[in-house]
Amino acid sequence: MVDRFRELEKPQGLRKKDVVLMATVTSFENVRHPRKSELRQFAELFAPLFQASSEEARRQAVAALSQNPNVPPAVALFIASQPIAIAAPFLASSPCLSDDLLIMIARTQGAAHARAIVRRQSLSPTVIDALVGLRHSLGPSRHTDERSGDISPAPEKAQQDHSEELRQRIKRLANHLHAPASDRLGMRTITPMQEALLVRFARTGEADHFCSALAEVLSASRWLAERIMLDISGRQLAVTLTGVAMPPEETVFVLKRLYPHLSETVAELTRADALLKDLDPIDCADRIETWRRADNYTYRQHTTATTASLSVSGADDLMAGLSTTRTDELSAGGASPDRRRAAIVGDDHARQVLRARQR
Structure with missing residues (x-):
C-alpha cells in the first residue's frame, strides 16, 4: 500500500x-x-x-x-x-x-x-x-389533521x-x-429423584439398573438407553445427560464411573470435563428429541408387529384349547359315546344332502 x-x-x-x-x-x-x-x-x-x-x-x-x-x-x-x-x-x-x-x-x-x-x-x-x-x-x-388537511x-x-x-x-x-440456562420450559428435564438414582447406580456399577433409569428419564425404550450406553467414548451419554439438564459435576462423576478412561487428565482437564466443555445444552436437547422420535417410530412398529403376532398365536391357542376342552367334556361324561357317534353320523348325512341339492 x-x-x-x-x-x-x-x-x-x-x-x-x-x-x-x-x-x-x-x-x-x-x-x-x-x-x-x-x-x-x-x-x-x-x-x-x-x-x-x-x-x-x-x-x-x-x-x-x-x-x-x-x-x-x-x-x-x-x-x-x-x-x-x-x-x-x-x-x-x-x-x-x-x-x-x-x-x-x-x-x-x-x-x-x-x-x-x-x-x-x-x-x-x-x-x-x-x-x-x-x-x-x-x-x-407526522400526521395529517383530518379537518384542515395540514401536516x-x-x-x-x-x-x-x-x-x-x-x-x-x-x-x-x-x-x-438469550434465555437463561434455568429456563427449561417445554424441554425434557431430569428430576432430582432420577438424578439421584443415576448417580447411585453409576457409583455401585449397576449398569443394568442405570440403563433402566436412563430409559425412564428419556421416556423411551430400553433399547435406546442401551444404544446410548454402548458408545464407549461416552459422548452419547454426555450429550444425553447435558440435554436433560443434569448438573455438570454429577455428569462428570457418572461418566468417570461408567467409562474409566474418561478419568485421565489431559492438559489440566479430565477427558470427561473436556467432553462436556464442547457441548451446547440446546443442541443436546434437540438431539435427544431426534433420538426419541426415531425410537418411538421404531419401537412402536416393533411392538405393533409383536402384538399382532401374539394375537394370532393367542387366537390359535384359544381355538385349540376350546376344541380340547369340548372333547374332554364329551369324554368325561357330558355325552355318551353313542351320542357322539350319532352326532358325527348326523353331520355326514347333512353333507350328503347338501351335495345332492347342489347337483
Missing part, C-alpha cells in the same frame, strides 16, 4: 504526511498480535499524523482500520468522533467498537453517526435499546408511547433469543 501511494504521489500531488500516515497504518495492520508497547506507540502517532493529512488520506486510513480488530480504544474513539463522511465505514463495520463505545458515540455525535451504527451487521439488545431511546434512526413522525408534527406523547412499545418488544425478543 505504501508503494501504491508513492506511485500516486507525483500525478496526484499527495503530500509526504499522507504517505507517512498510510505507511503507519499499513505497518500496524501487518502486526497480527501487537504488544502493549506497539499499541501505545500507534495511539500516540496516529492522531497527529491523521490531523496533518488530507481528507482523502484520512478516508483511506479509516477504511483500512475498519477491518482491524486490534485498534486501540483511544484511536477507535478518535476515529468514531470524526465527521460522518470519514467515520461512517468505521462505525458500520469495525469489530473493535464495544457496546458502551457505540452508545456513547450515538448519544454524543448526533443522528448521522447513530444511523451509521444502525447499519452494523449485528447489534446487541443493549445497543438497540439505546438507539430506540434516542430515536435518531427514525424520522420525525403537523405528531404529539410528543404519541412518540414516547411508540418508542416505549418498540423498546419492550425488542426486550422480549432479546430475552427469547
